[in-house]
Amino acid sequence: MDGYKGFLGLLVSSLLVGFLSVIFTLIWVLHYREGLGWDGTALEFNWHPVLMVTGFVFIQGIAIIVYRLPWTWKCSKLLMKSIHAGLHTVAAILVIIALVSVFDFHNALSIPNMYSLHSWVGLTVVILYILQLLLGIFIFLLPWAPLSLRAFVMPMHVYSGLLIFGTVIAAVLMGVTEKLFFALSGYSKFPPEGVFTNTLGLLIVVYGALIFWIVTRPQWQRPKEPNSVLLQPNGGAQEGAGGLTVNFSNVDTPDSKLNHEASAKKRNFTADEVGQRSTM
Amino acid sequence: MDGYKGFLGLLVSSLLVGFLSVIFTLIWVLHYREGLGWDGTALEFNWHPVLMVTGFVFIQGIAIIVYRLPWTWKCSKLLMKSIHAGLHTVAAILVIIALVSVFDFHNALSIPNMYSLHSWVGLTVVILYILQLLLGIFIFLLPWAPLSLRAFVMPMHVYSGLLIFGTVIAAVLMGVTEKLFFALSGYSKFPPEGVFTNTLGLLIVVYGALIFWIVTRPQWQRPKEPNSVLLQPNGGAQEGAGGLTVNFSNVDTPDSKLNHEASAKKRNFTADEVGQRSTM
Structure with missing residues (x-):
């Protein structure tokens, strides 16, 4: 750390x-x-x-x-x-x-x-x-x-x-x-x-x-899990950098749909926007 | 925007x-x-x-x-x-x-x-x-x-x-x-x-x-200027992602030392940490 x-x-x-x-x-x-x-x-x-x-x-x-x-x-x-x-x-x-x-x-x-x-x-x-x-x-x-x-x-x-x-x-x-x-x-x-x-x-x-x-x-922040998926809800051209950054409850899905869902979303979502991660 | x-x-x-x-x-x-x-x-x-x-x-x-x-x-x-x-x-x-x-x-x-x-x-x-x-x-x-x-x-x-x-x-x-x-x-x-x-x-x-x-x-956030330099003060392994991101007063230098300074700092600084940018 x-x-x-x-x-x-x-x-x-x-x-x-x-x-x-x-x-x-x-x-x-x-x-x-x-x-x-x-x-x-x-x-x-x-x-x-x-x-x-x-x-x-x-x-x-x-x-x-x-x-x-x-x-x-x-x-x-x-x-x-x-x-x-x-x-x-x-x-x-x-x-x-x-x-x-x-x-x-x-x-x-x-x-x-x-x-x-x-x-x-x-x-x-x-x-x-x-x-x-x-x-x-x-x-x-x-x-x-x-x-x-x-x-x-x-x-x-x-x-x-x-x-x-x-x-x-x-x-x-x-x-x-x-x-x-x-x-x-x-x-x-x-x-x-x-x-x-x-x-x-x-x-x-x-x-x-x-x-x-x-x-x-x-x-x-709690580090990203190795099998995480990065998300961004609106595909904005963000630098994902800020003087204040909070990420204390990462997004995750508990089920096997994750990889499918994640790849479907990946086109529009990147980590820099919301700082959320998906972990299995 | x-x-x-x-x-x-x-x-x-x-x-x-x-x-x-x-x-x-x-x-x-x-x-x-x-x-x-x-x-x-x-x-x-x-x-x-x-x-x-x-x-x-x-x-x-x-x-x-x-x-x-x-x-x-x-x-x-x-x-x-x-x-x-x-x-x-x-x-x-x-x-x-x-x-x-x-x-x-x-x-x-x-x-x-x-x-x-x-x-x-x-x-x-x-x-x-x-x-x-x-x-x-x-x-x-x-x-x-x-x-x-x-x-x-x-x-x-x-x-x-x-x-x-x-x-x-x-x-x-x-x-x-x-x-x-x-x-x-x-x-x-x-x-x-x-x-x-x-x-x-x-x-x-x-x-x-x-x-x-x-x-x-x-x-x-105000977008990064084209000739900006990304900074991170401590070289931590950050994802630069957060639910809260603030970047409303970017770092800049007004003088020509910028490029020299910036490349000297670049080894230790990346944008994801502090969300600060240097603009000329």
């Missing part, structure tokens, strides 16, 4: 910063806020930031870069796709519980739901995340989708995956802002809770930046 | 959504808030959202995609780089005035500065934006930087440009959230101002998503 030490340093940094974000969120709710519980009070609400930062930020980030780990390159593509989908599923479950906790809390205290910008952006991105997960499973993990469909959907899958991740971080930062303006009196006097929670916000931004760097370095 | 109609549709949509975001911000401060002025009151503060959305969101977004406009591909690279840098400079000036307005307002009313997460993330991203602009001008626009330095810096320039743009949008969303929780009584009762400003927030997210899509489509 090219630049292995650099990759390792960034991977360890991102895991550390991501883990620290989760710890900071726990300290926030346990030390500065009321703690955790499931009783319709603020204790139940507090699961919302804990589960969102754990699932929607930390675990989603790991799921995004999982194809980049060089020691997994010996594993089968199917196994890696299962791990990618599995981590996103775990994240989605935590996100749904996090949503239940805030709706429960609001309903118990007759606080209106869905009035803030945080809630609008947040719920939108939760729905998009679940759609992305289901579409991803049906098109890339299950065996029925033809190669051409996978090649067509892949650029959108990669784009929307990163867009969702970035929007989640924006939604979390809005959530932190909203909570502090709502619940912390004297925020403007630099109380320890304010400084601590602002630091949590910065940690989450740094985590996002590290994941975004790791996933856009072409030299850290 | 491959998919010209699609490009045009997305370009018009993004300009429309970006322009609408600016109009919405103006309506917000002129109709729902106190209006605009420069007197240390809320009227002066109101320049902050107007100039941030105009400069840091709308104009920055245009500056990012300016290399993608196919009717500019006949123009010289130097001209396009000047327009790219010029738009970012205009944005930076508006951003600095926007910062002055909020500090002036705070100081006039003895409101503390820099206590919120919005201000921490916002000021950090302003400093990074100005650094990015200065480094960009010194390395890519002015003629002294060697080809190898440009090739080395380009992936970071592209990455940090998009990271800054995304973080700006997050900071703006936090700013809107902060202002509404601060100044709008009865936000939770779905008042027209709350719904209107939430819609502004969504428009800004959609604008960011459109710019991000346009700039990561490899088929809409």
Whole structure:
């Protein structure tokens, strides 16, 4: 692997910063806020930031870069796709519980739901995340989708995956802002809770930046399998070169139609366009 | 150009959504808030959202995609780089005035500065934006930087440009959230101002998503010049293929050393890695 030490340093940094974000969120709710519980009070609400930062930020980030780990390159593509989908599923479950906790809390205290910008952006991105997960499973993990469909959907899958991740971080930062303006009196006097929670916000931004760097370095892509087929959906005269390159869920077909399909498509598809590969 | 109609549709949509975001911000401060002025009151503060959305969101977004406009591909690279840098400079000036307005307002009313997460993330991203602009001008626009330095810096320039743009949008969303929780009584009762400003927030997210899509489509890259030289900084065995590809500020040298330099570098550099090109 090219630049292995650099990759390792960034991977360890991102895991550390991501883990620290989760710890900071726990300290926030346990030390500065009321703690955790499931009783319709603020204790139940507090699961919302804990589960969102754990699932929607930390675990989603790991799921995004999982194809980049060089020691997994010996594993089968199917196994890696299962791990990618599995981590996103775990994240989605935590996100749904996090949503239940805030709706429960609001309903118990007759606080209106869905009035803030945080809630609008947040719920939108939760729905998009679940759609992305289901579409991803049906098109890339299950065996029925033809190669051409996978090649067509892949650029959108990669784009929307990163867009969702970035929007989640924006939604979390809005959530932190909203909570502090709502619940912390004297925020403007630099109380320890304010400084601590602002630091949590910065940690989450740094985590996002590290994941975004790791996933856009072409030299850290999972290498092409020996029997791969290169695809391009529109035959454009592309140089296939970019400052940002993402290829973390390669196209493959699990069945024997591959070679036939591939040669039929090859006239119109080349690798430089979508960075997708077909592996048997 | 491959998919010209699609490009045009997305370009018009993004300009429309970006322009609408600016109009919405103006309506917000002129109709729902106190209006605009420069007197240390809320009227002066109101320049902050107007100039941030105009400069840091709308104009920055245009500056990012300016290399993608196919009717500019006949123009010289130097001209396009000047327009790219010029738009970012205009944005930076508006951003600095926007910062002055909020500090002036705070100081006039003895409101503390820099206590919120919005201000921490916002000021950090302003400093990074100005650094990015200065480094960009010194390395890519002015003629002294060697080809190898440009090739080395380009992936970071592209990455940090998009990271800054995304973080700006997050900071703006936090700013809107902060202002509404601060100044709008009865936000939770779905008042027209709350719904209107939430819609502004969504428009800004959609604008960011459109710019991000346009700039990561490899088929809409500015084509390589005929006398270009392909570069790769680390000789890695890359396929140069990705679901996300950005190449909007190609490496070039303005002087006659190019061919000599380029052939000297060619042993270690190929296009597939960084997507950078050298044009005379």
